Amino acid sequence: MQSNLSIIILAAGAGTRMKSTLPKVLHKISGKEMLYYSIEEAKKLSDDIHVVLYHQADLVQGTMEKYFDDVTYHIQDHEKYPGTGGAVMGITPHHEKVLVLNGDMPLIEADELKQLTSNEHSPEARDLKLTMSVLDLKCADGYGRVIIEKGKVTKIIEQKDCSSYELDITIANAGIYCFNTDFLLENLPKLSNDNAQKEYYITDLVEIAVKDNHSIKPVYVKEENFKGVNSKYDLAQAEVIHQNRIKEQFLKAGIAMRLPETIYIEYGVTIEGETILENGVTLLGNSKICNSHIKTNSIVEDSILENSEIGPMARIRPLSILKDTHIGNFVEIKKSNLTGVKAGHLAYLGDSTIDEGTNVGAGTITCNYDGVHKYKTIIGKNVFIGSDTQLVAPVTIEDNSMIAAGSTITNDIKSGDLALSRTKQKTVTGFFHRFFKDKK
Incomplete structure (x- = not known):
């Protein structure tokens, strides 16, 4: 367990593509709810776990409290601050780093997450404010693209915003981030909802970090482990x-x-x-x-x-x-x-x-x-x-x-x-032949 790490798990969404009245994160895999696995792996890394809820929050929290008694729950102010960036607002992590996970990624493993959270002691790491997970795919269709130059992330582009050249990029955003806590808290208020969905996106923090000349380290992860469940x-x-x-x-x-x-x-x-x-x-x-x-x-x-x-x-x-x-x-x-x-x-x-x-x-x-x-x-x-x-x-x-x-x-x-308890057996001699003779 890392003493300098807090973890925030995003579990506020309704999951409409599941086509179910049950919250997405409560759908089960191998007998346990998806959110259970995110929390269990998080607890291997940190003693400061925050879970962000909104849709059917009482049901989700009540279900998880059957398993875990040392998790802090937050209700997202979804009316004022929708989106992944809005979900992180209002949380004060206890430690100097904060890992942001998704509650609909039940296949993540703590050992691989350590690559995003491990301490950096090199001179190049002094300005490292953000580490993000990326996938190197044969085809990145459906994913946001990540531009990497000289080993550092310089840009994230949503697929709908990609140029024809950018659509050919196969480095994709896997959706999990580790922030320097001071950087996160300082820049969350700078997020804007000036977009088609009118939501606050956590990915915009990447653009902020690039503009401020902060280093963003990409960590290549296994696609299987970072598979999101949406249906x-x-x-x-x-x-x-x-x-x-x-x-x-x-x-x-x-x-x-x-x-x-x-x-x-x-x-x-x-x-x-x-x-x-x-x-x-x-x-x-x-x-x-x-x-x-x-x-x-x-x-x-x-x-x-x-x-x-x-x-x-x-x-x-x-x-x-x-x-x-x-x-x-x-x-x-x-x-x-x-x-x-x-x-x-x-x-x-x-x-x-x-x-x-x-x-x-x-x-x-x-x-x-x-x-x-x-x-x-x-x-x-x-x-x-x-x-x-x-x-x-x-x-x-x-x-x-x-x-x-x-x-x-x-x-x-x-x-x-x-x-023994039986009625006495009774035998009627010749009954078979008389019975079927009468029927004929």
Whole structure:
């Protein structure tokens, strides 16, 4: 963390091109809002973080406060001072440098931002008032162009204002700046809204610095990392990049994946040990997976798996803990603790605790909800549960007991007992032939 650096994150825009009632910066990538990533990376660099809001400010601030408790929020005076320059007005950074980020750049990384913020000790750096990020592209269409002469920025031109010669320039503005704080505060009042949009632009500070003979250092950055998100299409592209980063880290750490491009892992998931993820697996929330095998098209959400195997096509819902357990196809677990359990197929186990050696037959369900309250099912060790059993909670099944197939259990079962509840089977001799003879 740099002791001399403040950071301002611009997150005031409505994001109309997203075509959504949700503020742009709250759209999610890999399970977290875009603004979350900007703040998280900023906190790796500075202890003085300012976020500028306007559109649905209360919603944006309330969402971020669930994650961060040491960020300062500002409401832009959008009526009087619209635009990126107006967004920075009225903020007093605590440190001698200030980095200005955008809340819709979820792929930025602190390590690369350090190139813009690192301390300069050379004689040439004494007059350095501004460092800006630039891209060297094959085609800069859609970007503002940057003119660089003798290693210094001399001009920024919006694409709509470019001459035919300037349109051929491939050095583009990546949109992130690091200012000397004194320079920023001194020159913000000089910004004008004398333009077609009637807005105050932070890019005009570049022109001011050039006129005052101040140095402006360009820092070349990766286009992928500085990708802005302005539409649902951009959002989808950014998420693919972010997912590839997440999976690359796990693959390098020794996690096995079959067809990783089909796997979805949210930011915050932990995977350890000899874990195998098959194609189509989805891992959500703050799940922790250790030494487990998750088979095709299974979902794990906010749960813990240790030395377990689930799937294919199983669903582990939030607040479940599975240890040394086998969960087969079409089994759903919710808010349950299972240790050393086998549930091979077609079962629902919710609000339950099940101990080692227990076998859950196909079609078994815990009836845990009466329409008003949820109730627990407690199952001990070495319990054999026959197929198509309904366990009506609250109910306790003690160790070393059995339940016959097709039973509905409403009372506790003592250790060593067999429980069954069936109507007596009735057989009508010769009914088949009489029935179809009558139909003919």
